[in-house]
Amino acid sequence: MTRALAYxxxxxxxxxxxxxxxxxxxxxxxxxxxxxGLGSLVRGDVEGVPxxxxxxxxxxxxAAFQNAFIDAGFGVASARGRERxxxxxxxxxxxxxxxxxxxxxxxxxxxxxxxxxxxxxxAGFGLFSSSGTAVAVLLAATLTGIAPAAVVAAWAVTVTDFxxxxxxxxxxxxxxxxxxxxxxxxxxxxxxLQTIMYALPLWHGADLCRSLALGTATPGTTLLHVxxxxxxxxxxxxxxxxxxxxxxxx
Amino acid sequence: MALIEAEGLEKRYPGTDFTAVAGIGFRVERGExxxxxxxxxxxxxxxxxMLACVSQPSGGSLRILGDDPVVHGRALRxxxxxxxxxxxxxLQLTVRENxxxxxxxxxxxxxxxxxxxxxxxxxxxxxxKAGERVEHLSGGMRRRLxxxxxxxxxxxxxLLDEPTxxxxxxxxxxxxxxxxxxxxxxxxxxxTTHYMDExxxxxxxxxxxxxxxxxxxxxxxxxxxxxxxxxxxxLRFPPGEQEQAAEKLGGDVEVLPDRLLCxxxxxxxxxARVTEAGLRPLTALVRRATLEDVFLRLTGRSLTD
Numbered sequence: 445m446t447r448a449l450a451y452x453x454x455x456x457x458x459x460x461x462x463x464x465x466x467x468x469x470x471x472x473x474x475x476x477x478x479x480x481g482l483g484s485l486v487r488g489d490v491e492g493v494p495x496x497x498x499x500x501x502x503x504x505x506x507a508a509f510q511n512a513f514i515d516a517g518f519g520v521a522s523a524r525g526r527e528r529x530x531x532x533x534x535x536x537x538x539x540x541x542x543x544x545x546x547x548x549x550x551x552x553x554x555x556x557x558x559x560x561x562x563x564x565x566x567a568g569f570g571l572f573s574s575s576g577t578a579v580a581v582l583l584a585a586t587l588t589g590i591a592p593a594a595v596v597a598a599w600a601v602t603v604t605d606f607x608x609x610x611x612x613x614x615x616x617x618x619x620x621x622x623x624x625x626x627x628x629x630x631x632x633x634x635x636x637l638q639t640i641m642y643a644l645p646l647w648h649g650a651d652l653c654r655s656l657a658l659g660t661a662t663p664g665t666t667l668l669h670v671x672x673x674x675x676x677x678x679x680x681x682x683x684x685x686x687x688x689x690x691x692x693x694x
Numbered sequence: 695m696a697l698i699e700a701e702g703l704e705k706r707y708p709g710t711d712f713t714a715v716a717g718i719g720f721r722v723e724r725g726e727x728x729x730x731x732x733x734x735x736x737x738x739x740x741x742x743x744m745l746a747c748v749s750q751p752s753g754g755s756l757r758i759l760g761d762d763p764v765v766h767g768r769a770l771r772x773x774x775x776x777x778x779x780x781x782x783x784x785l786q787l788t789v790r791e792n793x794x795x796x797x798x799x800x801x802x803x804x805x806x807x808x809x810x811x812x813x814x815x816x817x818x819x820x821x822x823k824a825g826e827r828v829e830h831l832s833g834g835m836r837r838r839l840x841x842x843x844x845x846x847x848x849x850x851x852x853l854l855d856e857p858t859x860x861x862x863x864x865x866x867x868x869x870x871x872x873x874x875x876x877x878x879x880x881x882x883x884x885x886t887t888h889y890m891d892e893x894x895x896x897x898x899x900x901x902x903x904x905x906x907x908x909x910x911x912x913x914x915x916x917x918x919x920x921x922x923x924x925x926x927x928x929l930r931f932p933p934g935e936q937e938q939a940a941e942k943l944g945g946d947v948e949v950l951p952d953r954l955l956c957x958x959x960x961x962x963x964x965x966a967r968v969t970e971a972g973l974r975p976l977t978a979l980v981r982r983a984t985l986e987d988v989f990l991r992l993t994g995r996s997l998t999d
Contacts, residue, residue: 447799448799450795451798451799454787455784527782527784528780528782531778531782532778532782534748535748536771536799536800537771537772537800537801539768693748693749694707
């Protein structure tokens with residue numbers, strides 16, 4: 445698995461500076477524009493805290509989730525398609541499972557670096573009460589990205605036409621991004637929609653990040669969120685082992 | 695012991711009723727250059743994928759280096775070199791990095807790969823391109839890099855799928871020269887091609903494939919001797935006059951859409967008979983018989999339709 449990861453790290457060597465700049469600039473702009481700017485229009489507190497404090501951890505989770513989809517979805521589909529990275533790798537002793545594992549580790553690393561930059565910006569806004577809190581939120585955000593990444597990778601390796609990825613991005617990822625309690629509380633949604641959002645991964649990620657950041661986390665809900673995301677990650681890996689093998693060993 | 699033994703080997707793709715390989719048998723001995731000659735769709739690439747241990751046979755038996763590729767695929771792939779038809783190099787990495795990451799896939803150390811890549815780039819005549827990105831390389835250079843890449847693990851068997859398709863004549867000759875060197879160094883070469891000149895140049899022995907089956911097997915010379923005469927006269931007639939001319943000539947004649955082929959042991963004598971028969975072809979060419987003629991004889995079609 446680390447052999448397959450090494451390949452991605454060689455590629456990353458070329459581009460990491462640029463991606464880090466984007467990873468810092470993005471949250472900076474969002475927190476300034478929406479959190480501090482638009483947020484100043486929000487009268488009073490949201491769930492007992494100023495809007496910026498409410499919004500930032502939700503945005504962090506949403507960004508991790510979205511980045512994971514882009515890296516795992518488009519990254520995996522083009523590694524299998526146009527770039528033929530995987531076909532090259534499975535001609536060597538590497539198995540399809542290792543090829544997937546290496547790529548997922550890399551996606552995880554990217555999600556982690558993105559979350560790290562985001563958390564650093566949040567710290568700059570003075571949004572954490574302690575460094576321990578910041579670390580917990582960082583890990584929560586990373587899990588929020590890794591869980592869907594595994595599932596998306598397992599599916600994306602079977603996708604040969606890119607427009608399908610765009611469709612899923614537009615009609616599955618974007619609604620989740622907007623309505624999972626990221627920008628406003630899920631409780632403001634109609635009851636039926638609330639139930640749906642509770643069943644989806646990003647709500648668990650957003651609530652996990654927010655409750656840890658605001659210090660409102662309880663052991664029960666934290667365990668539930670972590671278990672949900674953990675099971676999703678494991679399921680993605682198990683499905684991926686099958687789909688990668690099926691696609692690469694034809 | 696043969697390096698590769700196949701018997702009744704089949705490949706069908708699930709979800710389709712397409713049979714790519716319909717039961718073929720062959721043996722490859724150590725140090726040989728062995729070829730699969732056939733048109734596109736003959737089943738060559740499917741066969742190569744099974745030999746590369748990335749495609750499970752649907753039927754028959756296959757042993758590579760004495761082992762079953764389904765069971766020992768991982769260990770076997772460590773001893774094979776693969777040159778895919780489409781190169782599949784990483785365009786964003788440099789020439790040297792392409793070799794290094796591929797070596798890492800085999801579990802070779804970074805230190806070892808630094809030295810090894812220099813040696814391989816020397817062999818591939820790409821030493822001066824080491825630091826360049828692959829996207830700036832010509833087709834011939836890319837193909838040589840792909841061959842260099844396939845050698846990182848000092849493979850015992852090198853599998854080459856259409857090694858010179860799409861290359862210009864000069865690039866092909868450079869490539870053939872490199873492959874000859876590998877063969878002299880004791881590497882067993884297995885290649886597919888739909889170029890009969892490539893098969894004649896490179897292969898000690900070959901099988902002719904058509905529609906998933908092996909039509910015949912032998913050295914290029916044996917195949918030519920078995921199926922065609924020593925020489926061939928190619929005649930072109932104005933459109934519409936071919937059939938008539940063929941009838942008039944009689945004997946061993948093949949009618950192609952654009953020309954007639956007369957098989958003869960003495961081409962010049964055969965050409966003289968054409969003139970005696972009162973026929974006036976637009977062009978006439980006497981040449982030695984090739985594997986292309988063998989293929990035509992065996993299948994009734996030409997290789998590059």
